[in-house]
Amino acid sequence: MRRVVVTGAGVVSSLGDSLDALHSALCRGHNAIRPVELFPTETLACPLGGEIKGFDAQKYLGKRNLRPLDRTSRLLASAAQLALDASGWTAEMRGNQEVGLILGTMSSSVRNESEFDSSALEAEPAYAAAKQTAILHNLRGINTTISTGNSSGLKAIAHATDLIRSGRARSLLAGGADGLCLDSFYGFDCAGLLCRSEHEPGDFPIPFDARRNGLALGEGAALLMLEDAELAKERGARALAEIKGHGCAYNRSPGSEESSVQSVASSMRRALDDAGMVPSEIQCLSASANGSPKGDRHEAQAFVVTFNGNSHRLPVTAIKSMLGETLGASGPIQALDLLETMRDGVLPGTINVAEAEDDFPFPWVSTVRRKIDPLNGLVNSVGFDGHCCSLILARGVESPG
Amino acid sequence: MKQRRIVVTGIGVVTPIGTGRELFWNNLLEGRSGIRPVQSFDTSAYGVHRGAEVHDFRPENYLSNLDAAHLGRASQFAIAAARLALADANVEIASLDLKRAGVSMGTTSGEPREVERFDDLFINKQLDRVGPEFLKLYPTHVIAAHIARELQFAGVNIMIPTACAAGNYAIAHAFDVLRSGRADLMLAGGSDSFSRITFTGFAQLGAIAPETCQPFDRYRKGMIPGEGAGVLVLEPLASALRRGARVYGEIGGYGLSCDAHHMTAAHPNGDGAVRAMTQALDQSGTRPEEVSYISAHGTGTSTNDRLETLAVKRLFKDAAYRIPMSSIKSMLGHTMGAASAIEAAVCALAVFHDRIPPTINLEEPDPDCDLDYVPNSARQHTVQVAMNNAYAFGGNNASLVLRKCEV
Numbered sequence: 050m051r052r053v054v055v056t057g058a059g060v061v062s063s064l065g066d067s068l069d070a071l072h073s074a075l076c077r078g079h080n081a082i083r084p085v086e087l088f089p090t091e092t093l094a095c096p097l098g099g100e101i102k103g104f105d106a107q108k109y110l111g112k113r114n115l116r117p118l119d120r121t122s123r124l125l126a127s128a129a130q131l132a133l134d135a136s137g138w139t140a141e142m143r144g145n146q147e148v149g150l151i152l153g154t155m156s157s158s159v160r161n162e163s164e165f166d167s168s169a170l171e172a173e174p175a176y177a178a179a180k181q182t183a184i185l186h187n188l189r190g191i192n193t194t195i196s197t198g199n200s201s202g203l204k205a206i207a208h209a210t211d212l213i214r215s216g217r218a219r220s221l222l223a224g225g226a227d228g229l230c231l232d233s234f235y236g237f238d239c240a241g242l243l244c245r246s247e248h249e250p251g252d253f254p255i256p257f258d259a260r261r262n263g264l265a266l267g268e269g270a271a272l273l274m275l276e277d278a279e280l281a282k283e284r285g286a287r288a289l290a291e292i293k294g295h296g297c298a299y300n301r302s303p304g305s306e307e308s309s310v311q312s313v314a315s316s317m318r319r320a321l322d323d324a325g326m327v328p329s330e331i332q333c334l335s336a337s338a339n340g341s342p343k344g345d346r347h348e349a350q351a352f353v354v355t356f357n358g359n360s361h362r363l364p365v366t367a368i369k370s371m372l373g374e375t376l377g378a379s380g381p382i383q384a385l386d387l388l389e390t391m392r393d394g395v396l397p398g399t400i401n402v403a404e405a406e407d408d409f410p411f412p413w414v415s416t417v418r419r420k421i422d423p424l425n426g427l428v429n430s431v432g433f434d435g436h437c438c439s440l441i442l443a444r445g446v447e448s449p450g
Numbered sequence: 451m452k453q454r455r456i457v458v459t460g461i462g463v464v465t466p467i468g469t470g471r472e473l474f475w476n477n478l479l480e481g482r483s484g485i486r487p488v489q490s491f492d493t494s495a496y497g498v499h500r501g502a503e504v505h506d507f508r509p510e511n512y513l514s515n516l517d518a519a520h521l522g523r524a525s526q527f528a529i530a531a532a533r534l535a536l537a538d539a540n541v542e543i544a545s546l547d548l549k550r551a552g553v554s555m556g557t558t559s560g561e562p563r564e565v566e567r568f569d570d571l572f573i574n575k576q577l578d579r580v581g582p583e584f585l586k587l588y589p590t591h592v593i594a595a596h597i598a599r600e601l602q603f604a605g606v607n608i609m610i611p612t613a614c615a616a617g618n619y620a621i622a623h624a625f626d627v628l629r630s631g632r633a634d635l636m637l638a639g640g641s642d643s644f645s646r647i648t649f650t651g652f653a654q655l656g657a658i659a660p661e662t663c664q665p666f667d668r669y670r671k672g673m674i675p676g677e678g679a680g681v682l683v684l685e686p687l688a689s690a691l692r693r694g695a696r697v698y699g700e701i702g703g704y705g706l707s708c709d710a711h712h713m714t715a716a717h718p719n720g721d722g723a724v725r726a727m728t729q730a731l732d733q734s735g736t737r738p739e740e741v742s743y744i745s746a747h748g749t750g751t752s753t754n755d756r757l758e759t760l761a762v763k764r765l766f767k768d769a770a771y772r773i774p775m776s777s778i779k780s781m782l783g784h785t786m787g788a789a790s791a792i793e794a795a796v797c798a799l800a801v802f803h804d805r806i807p808p809t810i811n812l813e814e815p816d817p818d819c820d821l822d823y824v825p826n827s828a829r830q831h832t833v834q835v836a837m838n839n840a841y842a843f844g845g846n847n848a849s850l851v852l853r854k855c856e857v
Binding site: 117147149155177180183184188189191196204211212217233239242297298299300301315436 | 548549552553560565568572577578580581582583584585586588589590591592594595598599602603604605606607608609610611612619623626629630706707708709710711712713722725733843844845846
């Protein structure tokens with residue numbers, strides 16, 4: 050089986066548009082959750098979100114015709130440009146060799162106006178973002194969109210990993226993107242999943258805290274350039290990390306606590322099995338926890354099940370406390386920040402946490418950054434909709450194999 | 451290690467010409483059309499008025515655990531097709547290890563009717579009426595999730611919304627999942643419901659034919675939007691043999707490519723289509739001249755049919771003229787995300803029965819479309835290897851190879 054390495058990454062987020070900027074903002078505990086300005090929110094219970102203020106795709110893509118691209122497509126195309134630059138895939142190389150794109154996104158309707166026009170089929174459906182990006186960047190390889198809620202992005206990375214492992218593809222951009230969109234925002238708000246803050250912005254959301262009462266939606270795009278390790282080495286590319294394994298599970302009975310915990314645990318267990326690792330080899334964990342009352346608890350319980358009583362010693366961070374729930378982009382942003390943690394040895398804290406819940410299975414979360422020295426890290430995505438996905442990354446090695 | 455061989459053992463379809471494998475296949479071979487005046491919504495504001503809708507569909511017949519009132523139409527179709535496929539495969543759900551039973555589905559528009567409802571509220575300034583259920587009804591991924599919840603499948607669950615080629619993508623993904631041993635059984639296919647959104651999009655592009663769908667005909671006038679679902683039961687050959695299952699055919703391999711050319715126009719040389727077909731042949735170890743049937747994307751638009759013909763001729767050379775290639779969209783219309791899944795089912799049936807469904811409404815040959823399109827009547831023909839081609843807006847190309855299963 051071929052090994053899969055990360056040779057570059059690109060991110061556009063509410064806390065920065067480079068790995069470095071994002072990581073240092075997270076490590077300093079910056080909170081991007083503010084009143085949303087993209088669309089009216091008067092009738093909503095939660096007007097807060099992690100919006101990317103002043104986002105302008107031309108900054109990354111130059112003066113090209115971006116009119117047919119909706120917000121998600123623009124975020125994605127921008128992150129793709131950054132990831133291609135970072136990994137050294139020039140336009141000329143892309144002309145000679147196929148680079149593909151595996152995108153995870155939740156949004157299936159990203160329009161702010163509901164009037165139909167002739168571009169309806171170009172801009173609206175969930176698949177449009179990946180295709181628009183392929184056209185802009187001449188990505189002629191496999192082009193697949195995966196949509197499984199907030200686990201979409203990690204599932205895209207997992208799928209891309211399998212395609213490279215089996216030799217179906219050699220170089221794939223993989224990750225996720227979701228722009229804040231009116232439809233989703235109303236959907237989450239009306240379902241009662243968004244946090245209700247009686248305080249100033251900046252206090253919510255609070256993953257793992259006793260006062261948590263919902264998530265805040267965010268937005269962003271993050272892509273990893275994944276390549277066959279041997280071929281990356283041949284072209285002289287630097288391996289930032291290796292994808293060691295992945296796993297997923299589906300919670301068919303979302304109402305049952307046991308089933309919910311089991312599915313998160315199964316997802317992590319399958320990733321460990323796929324990586325050929327035992328739990329003690331995981332030295333840090335980027336949690337999916339986003340402030341949702343049940344989801345955070347289930348994930349924490351799954352840590353206890355999976356890490357055999359050692360979970361309290363495992364450094365865990367929940368960066369959605371600062372970025373909000375960026376849906377399809379969330380897992381890839383976590384993965385990308387974990388690359389930074391592996392590079393500089395600093396794990397961001399989980400901000401706002403102050404009150405531990407009685408009988409909470411996992412009381413120990415640091416609110417501030419920590420120095421650690423991890424070789425392997427695990428990233429979780431746990432959906433409100435039953436989807437779970439886990440990914441294991443290992444620190445980059447100069448000469449894989 | 452020898453690669454696991456993956457076979458098709460069950461077929462479930464919900465289509466404008468019939469629900470269930472037998473009725474569908476008989477109507478297909480008889481050349482029946484499902485194209486009628488649109489009933490789902492008022493089309494008086496449009497210049498075109500015909501579509502291929504599923505009539506008399508009763509979701510409650512297929513639901514034991516979920517309530518039809520809380521499911522969008524595409525989810526309802528998908529669950530029905532999934533149940534039909536399992537029954538066709540003679541699989542008892544109780545006999546499965548549900549943690550290793552998965553779902554991989556494709557779609558173009560997800561649950562568009564739920565999005566339309568939201569749009570109407572938005573336009574009428576009634577967003578306060580959206581309601582708590584919206585989030586459980588509209589996201590694209592609910593289709594695969596609803597199948598899993600209805601059947602209690604806890605294995606791999608994935609939704610691939612790569613539009614009009616999505617069914618092939620979903621089947622290809624399930625094939626990889628089974629080959630790598632991540633599941634014992636996969637339900638794979640696609641589902642889409644007829645919608646104002648899709649109809650409007652294609653109408654605005656001028657792509658919808660006024661009367662009917664005539665793929666490869668000289669005077670073809672466009673596509674006809676349709677709806678439906680197709681689901682296959684896929685499992686390793688060893689498990690099919692162990693339980694004495696009927697095997698329709700074996701998945702040989704697939705090819706995927708992207709034109710990266712234009713959002714709604716295909717590459718002028720069919721470059722991406724050729725790359726996808728080539729990969730599918732390579733992966734399945736098939737020589738071009740061994741292909742005995744091609745299920746065409748064949749939408750009935752002027753460009754698609756011409757470019758598809760060109761791509762097949764570029765790859766298959768002289769053999770192209772000897773390989774029958776038909777488009778069932780002449781009868782079903784374009785069922786969007788379900789199309790290539792239903793067409794994959796047709797390939798499996800063609801391989802199993804050695805019968806090829808026709809391209810109906812093909813009266814006047816087009817000089818640019820000069821292959822054997824099996825005009826107007828079904829044909830008896832030994833189908834050793836079938837290739838299923840699907841192309842989507844944005845230039846997503848997916849080819850799937852199915853062949854007779856030799857044990």
